[in-house]
Amino acid sequence: AISGIGVSNFGHQEPTIHDRLRKQLDAHLHTMVYGEMVQSVQQRAGALLLDTMPSALDCVYFVNSGAEAVDAALKLAKRTTGRSRLLAVQGGYHGNTHGALSVSSNESRKSAYRPLLPDVEFLGWNDPKDVSRIDDTVACIIVETVQGDAGIRIPDASWLQALRRRCDEVGALLVLDEIQCGMGRTGTPWAFLQFDVVPDMVCMGKALGGGMPVGALVASKQAMSQFAQNPSLGHITTFGGHPLVCAGVEGALTCMNALDWAVVE
Template sequence: MLSPRQLFLQHQAQTTDFPLLLEVERAEGVFMYGPNGERYLDLISGIGVSNVGHRHPKVLEAIQDQLGKYLHLMVYGEIVQATPARLAHALAQTLPASLDNVYFVSSGSEAIEGACKVAKRFSGRTELIAFNNAYHGSTQGALSLNGSESFKRAFRPLLPDVRHIKHNLMEDLQQITSRTAAVILETVQGEAGVRVPDQEYMQALRARCTEVGALLILDEIQSGFGRTGTFWAFEQCGIVPDILTCAKGMGGGMPIGAFISRQEIMHSLKNDPMLGHITTFGGHPVSCAASLATLQVILEEGLLAQVPAKAARFKERLVHPAIKEIRNLGLMMAVEFESFDILKAIIDNAILKGVLTDWFLFCDNSMRIAPPLTITFEEIDEACVLVLRAIEEEVRF
């Protein structure tokens, strides 16, 4: 009989020529375990997904409870289901009053697609403005917004009427005009290597969108659900978007996403044409149950208040001449090295020592650190010791 590794390589589509090929038998908390007792401390949370850790007991309990009732019933928006309705209400309670209408989808990319569609439909305009080094997903619409030409040139032609401007540059805001349907920005640029815009810039962006009647879409697919120390990263900017997208950390390990706005904007999808955005599995009750439990865990277990001190602990411990800079907003962190070759050797060595890290798509000389918010200070210390050992073994001065 073929092993899981052989089946994976023969029959499961690959995304690179060098997959990690870690075999994971089970996971719990901040750890993943291999079939032969290997233990890996997960410093990337499935790329910002497992914000409350792997298999949090309250998330598992919520999933099990929903499994005893029903699974998929009907395409999105036709049948009243208690769990999605309660999740929508709970999300609204974390947000300003103007963000009170939630459309559930299956992924972050679909959240971006829906947000851009509703922005075009409501505004009657066609131009979308995104940013250099932005990452919003891999479907063709989301890919059109991405800011790295090397990542998308093989798939052109993409969406027309998409403009890119420089991140955090005041002068470029003048390119937002009365033709612009929406400006879409990651509140913290993720795949660019954790780039946090100035607060003054964010406020000027908000003011410019308001001035010309363009909608402001903030992408919090990576930064939402407590990752940065507030439930939503935009809370730290002093602004409110017109449309918000989320996914990744909102599901507690289950697939789910959403785009959120005010009713006036969202209702424009109901007519001309009706069913302006439809999805079969969006708002799946099991995913919504997991998401609601995740939201409650973050708030009830006080995880937000712990983020600054845990981020500070990483920065205190990760000190080495090979580390050029550490950028972060909360536990969304980038540790910069001289080159990709150096970083890749460190990542591979750290895996052998039992710590899983990663790099960024558009910043391949920086190590991604985005652990579960539940990580303890002792686990942070353990992870940092092992990463520093990997650095020592791979970098010579």
């Protein structure tokens, strides 16, 4: 039903994806904690993914779900800026982990788990008047490029561009959540490509794995390097970048790259 909640963008039993999975099953499964050993399938999946990104977004970190990617983005925003204040928008939904739920606005999902993260505030969706609330105390603002849980709401390009300009002015980071709207679902590989905006980070999941459980955070190498030290292994996951999952990513991206975007509606 409904593509497995945004997962099966390329259908079920897709031959290209299944071929990659079978080959990886015959090769090996888990070997070591992600990041401690270079594995070719991770490199191939990462290279295919970064080929779909603007050049400024040149580093990917694979995790186990879209919500984990959001949590990683919030951590990295705080670490990179040295700030603690987080902004999100009304109607936004980013997942059900502690951090992702904190920046989601649906109170019926949140009330049983309060208190959640402190220093979180919500701007009006697509509201240019609220853009000025982004100031030099803000670590990041996280926005679904196209809202899903709130009812497939497409923002004005001028609003997303205003968020980008304001973040640049005050040194805040713009995080776009493409977990549901990405992977070709809007007629381009990533929805933000239609809005003439380049974010500082992109969160991904769902269809990225071709049916396998995956999430990914894409940012610049400079930003992502903050996870490398002080503390070392500042963001680590046992099963993130699992070779079988990355084979699914490789298959899904191969399918997406084969699409004729001129005829995709």
